[in-house]
Amino acid sequence: MYVEMAESKGKSRLHQQIDENLKRVYEEALNEEIPDRFKELIARLRSKEVGQ
Amino acid sequence: MRDSQVTGGPGGTANTPGTPSARGVFAGSSGGALPAGARDPRDELPEHLGALRAFAISLTRNVAAADDLVQDTIVKAWTNLDKFQPGSNLRAWLFTILRNTFYSDKRKTRREVADPEGIYAAALCEKPSHDGRLALADFRRAFDQLSPEHREVLILVGASGFAYEEASVMMGVAVGTVKSRANRARARLAEMLGLEEGEELLSGVDGPTLAVLGKSGVRAA
Numbered sequence: 370m371y372v373e374m375a376e377s378k379g380k381s382r383l384h385q386q387i388d389e390n391l392k393r394v395y396e397e398a399l400n401e402e403i404p405d406r407f408k409e410l411i412a413r414l415r416s417k418e419v420g421q
Numbered sequence: 422m423r424d425s426q427v428t429g430g431p432g433g434t435a436n437t438p439g440t441p442s443a444r445g446v447f448a449g450s451s452g453g454a455l456p457a458g459a460r461d462p463r464d465e466l467p468e469h470l471g472a473l474r475a476f477a478i479s480l481t482r483n484v485a486a487a488d489d490l491v492q493d494t495i496v497k498a499w500t501n502l503d504k505f506q507p508g509s510n511l512r513a514w515l516f517t518i519l520r521n522t523f524y525s526d527k528r529k530t531r532r533e534v535a536d537p538e539g540i541y542a543a544a545l546c547e548k549p550s551h552d553g554r555l556a557l558a559d560f561r562r563a564f565d566q567l568s569p570e571h572r573e574v575l576i577l578v579g580a581s582g583f584a585y586e587e588a589s590v591m592m593g594v595a596v597g598t599v600k601s602r603a604n605r606a607r608a609r610l611a612e613m614l615g616l617e618e619g620e621e622l623l624s625g626v627d628g629p630t631l632a633v634l635g636k637s638g639v640r641a642a
Binding site: 383384387390391392393395398399403404406410411414415 | 463
């Protein structure tokens with residue numbers, strides 16, 4: 370446990386806070402609605418494959 | 422969209438099912454038949470669209486460019502599905518195609534795909550911060566100013582929970598390079614935010630966060 374704490378000390382608070390914020394920035398992008406064009410694209414690719 | 426077993430949870434499980442070795446992510450010797458329990462990547466692909474797009478937005482910082490990049494990635498992935506090893510990490514494979522496409526486009530056009538008008542940044546700023554516990558806008562601005570390579574490594578290992586080993590395969594560099602690049606990127610962010618070790622990044626840390634931070638044993642060093 371002590372070793373683990375020493376390690377998380379190496380991974381400083383600043384480091385942890387940066388990662389927390391990175392996750393938030395990424396989550397924001399993740400929560401955006403996916404445009405229909407991609408679902409349509411996949412449907413087109415699928416139908417092409419079936420047609421072959 | 423927050424599917425579970427594919428990438429592993431935050432922190433990154435190194436032992437992704439079906440990814441026995443680093444090379445396993447790519448080396449495809451798909452004999453056609455899927456291993457038991459493996460899903461057809463065509464069925465699985467739509468589940469990764471959100472993550473792909475988020476990664477693309479992180480790299481380009483421009484929604485229009487990100488969407489073009491995702492579109493190219495889907496088409497490339499679809500036409501190269503025979504190179505995908507069934508049962509291995511599809512998200513990692515797709516991310517790899519996406520970042521390779523991004524860098525090769527960038528080399529070809531030599532055009533900076535930034536967001537000069539700040540359209541994306543502005544759109545994001547309109548969102549109310551629901552917890553109000555940090556200067557997220559400042560952080561985002563600093564993140565936007567990082568090089569794409571720095572944004573990439575931070576998103577892979579800092580935000581989406583890939584292990585260093587996985588990121589190393591995806592980025593095509595040594596594990597040590599991933600680590601040092603991530604550290605340099607974090608240092609650069611801290612520098613831009615005017616932060617040094619021991620300083621608070623959050624303007625008003627809430628109780629639970631403080632408790633967690635306190636417990637992690639990082640008192641003023």
